[in-house]
Amino acid sequence: MSIEAKNVTKLYGAQKALNNVSFSVNQGEVVALLGPNGAGKSTMMKILTCYLPQTSGQVSVCGFDVVSQALEVRRLVGYLPEHNPLYLEMYVREYLEFVAGIHKLGKQIRQRVSDMIGLTGLSLEAGKKIGALSKGYRQRVGLAQALIHDPKVLILDEPTSGLDPNQLGEIRQLIRNIGKEKTVLLSTHIMQEVEAVCDRVIIINRGNIVADAPTSQVQLLNQTSRIIRVEFDRAYPAGKLREMDGVVDVVEAGPTGCRIFTQSERDLRPEVFRFAVNHQLVILSMDHEEQSLEQVFRQLTV
Ligand code: ADP
Numbered sequence: 414m415s416i417e418a419k420n421v422t423k424l425y426g427a428q429k430a431l432n433n434v435s436f437s438v439n440q441g442e443v444v445a446l447l448g449p450n451g452a453g454k455s456t457m458m459k460i461l462t463c464y465l466p467q468t469s470g471q472v473s474v475c476g477f478d479v480v481s482q483a484l485e486v487r488r489l490v491g492y493l494p495e496h497n498p499l500y501l502e503m504y505v506r507e508y509l510e511f512v513a514g515i516h517k518l519g520k521q522i523r524q525r526v527s528d529m530i531g532l533t534g535l536s537l538e539a540g541k542k543i544g545a546l547s548k549g550y551r552q553r554v555g556l557a558q559a560l561i562h563d564p565k566v567l568i569l570d571e572p573t574s575g576l577d578p579n580q581l582g583e584i585r586q587l588i589r590n591i592g593k594e595k596t597v598l599l600s601t602h603i604m605q606e607v608e609a610v611c612d613r614v615i616i617i618n619r620g621n622i623v624a625d626a627p628t629s630q631v632q633l634l635n636q637t638s639r640i641i642r643v644e645f646d647r648a649y650p651a652g653k654l655r656e657m658d659g660v661v662d663v664v665e666a667g668p669t670g671c672r673i674f675t676q677s678e679r680d681l682r683p684e685v686f687r688f689a690v691n692h693q694l695v696i697l698s699m700d701h702e703e704q705s706l707e708q709v710f711r712q713l714t715v
Contacts, residue, residue: 414476415440415566415596416461421470423456423620430456431467432620438613440565443592445607445628446600447710448617454600455495457617458570461598462492474566491559495570495600499551499558501544505535508543509557516562529557533587549580556587567591569599573606585610604710616710624709631709640702643685644670646695653692657684672702 416438423431431453438444446454459465460472463483471478477485500508506526513522530539533553538546543554552572559567572588573581588610591597601607607614607628614631616624624631648668655663659681662674675681682699689696 414438415442415474416598417471417473418457418461419471421457421460421467421472423453423460423465424468429620431460433470434617434620434622435470436615436622436625438596438598440596442613443588443597443599443611445611445614446598446617447602447604447607447614448600449602451619452617453620454617455570458492458494458568458598458600462490462568463487488562489565491562491564491567491595493552493555493559493567493569493572495574497551497555499543499554502542504540504542505546505554506530506539508554509561512558513561518562525561525563529560532560532591533557534583547580549576549584552576552580552584553587556584556591560591564595566596566598569597571600571602573601573603639675639680641673641675641682641685641699642666642670642702643673643699644697645689646697649689649694650692654685654688657681657688659684669697 414437416436418437419435421431421434422429434453434457446457448454456465460467460479461474463479463486466480473479474486475489477489479486503511509526509529510522513525518525530536533556535550535553535557538550543551546554556569556572559569569588573584576584585606588597588599592610599610611628613627614624615622616631646669649671651663651665651671654660654671654673659675659679660673661676664672664674666672673681673685680701682701685699686696688694
């Protein structure tokens with residue numbers, strides 16, 4: 414197990430930022446912590462990277478406890494904080510050599526810095542001052558800095574916030590590449606990011622985990638897992654349709670159409686077909702509407 418959090422609570426004075434949170438991340442997974450502002454994402458990441466101690470509960474990285482074995486944890490973790498504190502007056506290569514020095518990489522410093530500059534696509538910027546770089550390139554420097562000591566686990570706090578669409582695509586691609594070799598936990602409030610980059614999503618709201626599932630399945634987690642859109646040839650008895658097993662609600666769309674919200678894992682279209690036959694209705698069209706992650710997120714985090 415790369416990351417293990419058990420019953421973690423964090424209080425800031427009287428305010429509870431995390432409430433009895435438990436989750437784990439396996440080696441090699443790319444997992445998103447998804448939640449609105451103030452959900453507790455940064456707090457969880459600061460605990461995982463030994464910047465803040467939890468109030469109660471246990472957290473470990475690759476088996477090392479973040480409080481009692483912080484040195485080992487820091488060696489194993491690369492961290493890109495939300496407000497990446499780069500030294501704007503330093504040159505890119507100079508800064509990365511400085512960070513590599515902090516990690517005591519010794520003779521490997523030059524080679525390692527060159528490798529990270531190559532990996533993060535900074536070759537043309539290596540001789541520039543960080544202050545002269547665009548936000549997208551500063552994020553690359555942040556990623557290079559987080560990767561410099563070859564950590565097993567990468568913690569990225571809102572890695573794409575403030576980037577333009579081109580930069581966003583590039584940084585996501587970079588994270589996907591890095592994710593082939595390392596365990597990655599990233600935080601975001603952008604649903605498309607989860608769909609584009611992550612294998613699994615942990616949804617957090619007001620300090621509580623409200624969902625934890627593979628990205629592809631999260632749509633099914635919500636109560637109403639599937640919606641069937643149907644159009645009959647004439648008016649139909651909506652009340653009877655509502656009584657059908659597995660149907661949560663029927664929302665009428667014009668006099669002859671409706672959207673059927675279903676709770677069932679099962680595909681209810683055959684039943685809708687039989688319903689039509691029993692009531693001498695002709696089905697003009699019928700299809701499935703998948704809920705987007707965004708819709709699920711809204712419903713789970715209200
Ligand atoms: P997120 O990263 O999901 O936006 P945070 O972990 O930053 O959420 O914040 C969780 C809650 O804890 C918020 O209500 C925030 O105001 C509060 N909080 C965060 N840091 C501090 C702090 N240093 N002191 C007091 N409250 C804090």
